[in-house]
Amino acid sequence: MAAASLTDLFAADASRAGRFSIEAGELILDYSKHRVDAETMRLLAALAVQEQLPRWIARMFSGDPINSTEARAVLHVALRSGDASFPEGRDVMPAVRGARERMRRFVDEVQRGDLKGADGRAITDIVNIGIGGSDLGPRMLVRAMRKLRKPGPRLHFVSNIDPADLEAALAGLTPGTTFFIVASKTFTTAETLANAARARAWLASALGTGLSRHFAALTANTAGAEALGVPPERVFPMWDWVGGRYSVWSAVGLPVALAAGMDAFEELLQGARAMDAHFRNEPLERNMPTVLALLEIWYVNFFGAQTRAVIPYSEDLRDLPAYLQQLEMESNGKRVDRDGNEVDYATAPVVWGAPGTPSQHSFHQLLHQGTHFIPVDFIVIRRNGESSTEQAALAANALAQGAALAFGNPASERHKALPGNRPSSTLLLDRLTPRALGALIALFEHKVFVEGVIWNVNSFDQWGVEHGKNLARTLLPRLLDGGETGGLDASTRGLLARLRKPD
Ligand code: F6P
Secondary structure (H helix, E strand, O other), X not given: OOOOOHHXXXXXXXXXXXXXXXXXXXXXXXXXXXXXXXXXXXXXXXXXXXXXXXXXXXXXXXXXXXXXXXXXXXXXXXXXXXXXXXXXXXXXXXHHHHHHHHHHHHHHHHHOOOOEOOOOOEOOEEEEEOOHHHOHHHHHHHHHOHHHXXXXXXEEEEOOOOHHHHHHXXXXXXXXXXEEEEEOOOOOOXXXXXXXXXXXXXXXXXXXXXXXXXXXXXXXXXXXXXXXXXXXHHEEEOOOOOOHHHOOOOHHHHHHHHHHOHHHHHHXXXXXXXXXXXXXXXXXXXXXXXXXXXXXXXXXXXXXXXXXXXXXXXXXXXXXXHHHHHHHHXXXXXXXXXXXXXXXXXXXXXXXXOOOOHHHHOOXXXXXXXXXXXXXXXXXXXXXXXXXXXXXXXXXXXXXXXXXXXXXXXXXXXXXXXXXXXXXXXXXXXXXXXXXXXXXXXXXXXXXXXXHHHOOOOOOOOHXXXXXXXXXXXXXXXXXXXXXXXXXXXXXXXXXXXXXXXX
């Protein structure tokens, strides 16, 4: 298949487009423009069976501690489960429903205009302070559900320890009418705690007292939140069996419910729940997350692809590539397998992307005529509100890019020729509804799960991020208060000296 051409594959099979597409609820996946045939998909599915994918799926949905290095279950699916009790033998649903009920009460209070600051004025602005999984998901969804915006406080997102981030968010805001959500599963993350402290100082300088009325927390560490002075009734729980990058379905999604309403948030959960059912029940060859995962493994482990581009043809999905970067790269960016052995094969590719059509005027030149092998995911929405020529043009461009990558364009002048035979998936959403968004995110979550099983890595820990944080913790006092730099490498020592140079 390495030499197979998409032009020939289509010429040889008039029904190819139909045969290589899958429908699951709100989503349609067209994967016919991939360098595969039925035999390829059969062999890839056999690989998944060989790696016991069905058993791993069952283990996740039964709450087994498959996050082995942290001895934790992986139960983000429970956050959107409709079962009265789930999973068997370890029912977490009472806690999940309890937390959601509290979210709903808080959202109702805010939407009634009853959320008041220390001086009794109604809150007009809510700032979510969080990073990684406590930021990327809600930020992406608040934007994606823009059209469902409910009247109520404006929402802002702050994640970076760079003071410019909080400064820019607070510009023009009034302390008395500003409320902060501190989102952190661990409540130990330096950036989030630093921004929360700065927010508190900003409030204190204007209000003096009653600051706790301006805070809520979303966390699995309620003691940490209360230590920051967040009143217990404003601490919304999450649990260690929810990974940060899988947590938008939990209280971490509170900004989404505040923006689009609790009903829309529930629809998001329903969309994900439908994808969970599809993932659990559909045979592997017709299983959308599994097929996407197998295509990625085909290119990464057989074609040597090192990256995949995600190009949503939707401004409202502008933040999706960044969200998927954490989901996919923090999950499967691993070099040691579940048995602790170094792997001798490639694992997660670099995921990158930006929205179409601006991407066409940026990096598509390389996609069409560059020397790298880069599979692409196009995400297209059939109807996004008004049906306009522009909306149609957006979709036309997405389809055109997929066709140009696949079939190329011969030209007598070589610098104009497009070689083609470059694979892409097209994910078609009927509308950008909360249900479709829920299904879309759950699709990628399960794709990542399948890849982790076949690459035999633990997709649910992220030990690789700790050392850099620890190093930063040791460098900070040296930067602030001078102090010895012995033991540091020459480059860090030199840069430190430059940074410490007085103005
Ligand atoms: O450093 C990585 C990470 O732990 C992510 O996995 C997580 O989403 C993010 O930091 C934020 O963590 P927390 O929600 O605990 O503040």
